[in-house]
Amino acid sequence: MVPQRFMRKLLASALALVMIAALCGYGFWTQQRPEGHYLSDLRIELALNQGSPGERGNLLGIEPLLYPSDYQNLQRLRLKLAAYLQQAREQGLVNPRTVVVLPEHIGTWLWARGEKNELYQVTQRREAEQWLELSNPLRYGLAMLWATGDDRRADAHLRMKAAQMAADYQALFSGLAKEFGVTLVAGSIVLPAPYVENGVLHAGSGPLFNSSLVFAGDGSVLGQPQRQQFADSEVRRYIQDGRGQDGREQPLHVVSTPAGRLGVLIGSDSWYPENYQQLAQQSAQLIANPVFLSGKHSWDAPWRGNRHQDAAAELPLQRGQVSEQQAWRQLTLAANPGLTSISVFMRGQFWELGADGQGFANHAGGQLGGTSQHGARLLNVWL
Secondary structure (H helix, E strand, C coil): CCCHHHHHHHHHHHHHHHHHHHHHHHHHHHHCCCCCCCCCCCCCEEEEEECCCCCCCEEEEEECEECHHHHCCHHHHHHHHHHHHHHHHHCCCCCCCEEEECCCCCCHHHHHCCCCHHHHHCCCHHHHHHHHHHHCHHHHHHHHHHCCCCCHHHHHHHHCCHHHHHHHHHHHHHHHHHHHCCEEECCCEEEECCEEECCEEECCCCCEEEEEEEECCCCCEEEEEEECCCCCCCCCCCECCCCCCCCCCCCCCEEEECCEEEEECCHHHHHCHHHHHHHHCCCCCEEEEEECEECCCHHHCECCCCCCCHHHHHCCCCCCCCEHHHHHHHHHHHHCCCCEEEEEECEEEECCEEEECCCEEEECCEEECCCCCCCCEEEEEEC
């Protein structure tokens, strides 16, 4: 008869081998990143073309139509954005004095780059985030240790891939700026305490900020990341205001471009007169306003306001008083002291989260809306 002690040891050894095999299999699975085939619509319509070509250049807004699968690899995303820019070039809208403006969070979605096919195929963002965690257990676990804010899980999702996101963001948008010889306002990206050192964008170790970089026509970085001053109410649980809460004051700043001195106001920062005043004091001439408005058909829905912001109480509109479209247009025009600005919105669908809005420009004291289009849009204002 086999001793019970020997049987227990044999069973324990077998279980240990099974667990080791399972862990090895799981580790191997997490490293696999097969890519599926994907066809994307590269068409874009010219919705606004104001003025005539001249020596001062132009503001060119690109409202891309994007989906999660566009972010599966960097080359796929570059191809789509380059196709939009090439169509603008063929229409005579691209020259060395062109300032191209992309929408808010176009860089933030880079957290989805290089993941498993299942992440892009599910219909709910919650499911996509679960696939992200399962596919990156070590990085996610370490990021949770450093996460801050009221939504530590959302913080960790961005923090765990911050270094990769920063490198991808610079490679993509620096390359596009250089390829087309334009000044490029690269929408925005959420990173922990981002900074530029020796011309390279880095993710720091502090709180998350929604920030934008401007790239020159030679691909170089112009200035430091511009932080969003008033984080939108939907993301305030994990994204910090950009007004020095981490102990390093980074006020709004202006950069010099071939078309004039340029300031960037991210999202709802364009509603507040004090932001324009800061930029005007630095002799700003042009304002780029990248925007992400969440929710399908939200452009015509009641205005949500900017809850939890003390400054919002001073705005001339009350939440729900007008539509999102009316609020964005009225507030942006009322706050602007006469600088030429362009507001550019993201379009597309990210799992169940739709993106809506139609860009517009403020120029010569008036507002330009352009024609309505369902797909990707170009908005151009000659200076």
